[in-house]
Amino acid sequence: MNVPNLLSLFRILITFFFILAVHYNRLDYALYLFILQGLTDLLDGFIARVMSTKTNLGAYLDPIADKTMLLAAFIMLSIKNIVPVWLPALIILKDLIVAIGFFILYRLGRTIKPVPSIFGKITTTCQIVTVLVILLIQIFSWSNVRVYSDALIFVTAFFTVLAGSHYVYQGIQMAREGRASKSPT
Numbered sequence: 001m002n003v004p005n006l007l008s009l010f011r012i013l014i015t016f017f018f019i020l021a022v023h024y025n026r027l028d029y030a031l032y033l034f035i036l037q038g039l040t041d042l043l044d045g046f047i048a049r050v051m052s053t054k055t056n057l058g059a060y061l062d063p064i065a066d067k068t069m070l071l072a073a074f075i076m077l078s079i080k081n082i083v084p085v086w087l088p089a090l091i092i093l094k095d096l097i098v099a100i101g102f103f104i105l106y107r108l109g110r111t112i113k114p115v116p117s118i119f120g121k122i123t124t125t126c127q128i129v130t131v132l133v134i135l136l137i138q139i140f141s142w143s144n145v146r147v148y149s150d151a152l153i154f155v156t157a158f159f160t161v162l163a164g165s166h167y168v169y170q171g172i173q174m175a176r177e178g179r180a181s182k183s184p185t
Contacts, residue, residue: 002053004062007044011037011065015072022076030076031135037069038128063116066124067095073131082134083153090157091127094164101171110174117170119163126156 014037021030044062048054074088105112116124130152136142137149 002048002055002058003051004044004048004053005055005058007040007047008058008061008065011040011044012068014040015065015068018069019072019076022073022080025080027135027139031132031139034069034073034131034135041066041069070124070127070131071095074127077131077134082138083130087153087157090160094160097164098167101168105171105174108175112174117163117166119159119166123156123159123163126152126159130156 014033018030018033018037021027021033041062044058048058071088071091074083074091077083078085078088102112130149133152134149137145
């Protein structure tokens, strides 16, 4: 266990308090906690790279912490009718499809380390920005800029579908490569 992994675990713990803050309509606290999660995410990645402390555990723990943070945010915001319920459903569906794909590849004997694609990184960025903007709009009652949050929701949905499709395509390619390498020549 190293510092970056501890920071990832800390992010997961913060998610619990984020959920409570949204539940009790303390969106200002939720915003602070979400920002703290983002800062610890940046910090754990920075430390892991600079101090060369990347671990296999961290390769799994960091994305789990990210998913926990973002899914909790979208689910809680949809429970409070701040974002449409179809958005967290879409995000969950994409993550479920990717997880099933990893499992299928594993069962096919393909060992892969989770590596985010450029579309996955864009999707995560869109999701983070969407949560931040929506929280800010709610906290400061910026009803005149609500159109931006609606646009961000659709951009986030678009990139979620694009990233999911890209991961499915990559998974199919990996499965075919595994089959091709096992077939007689």
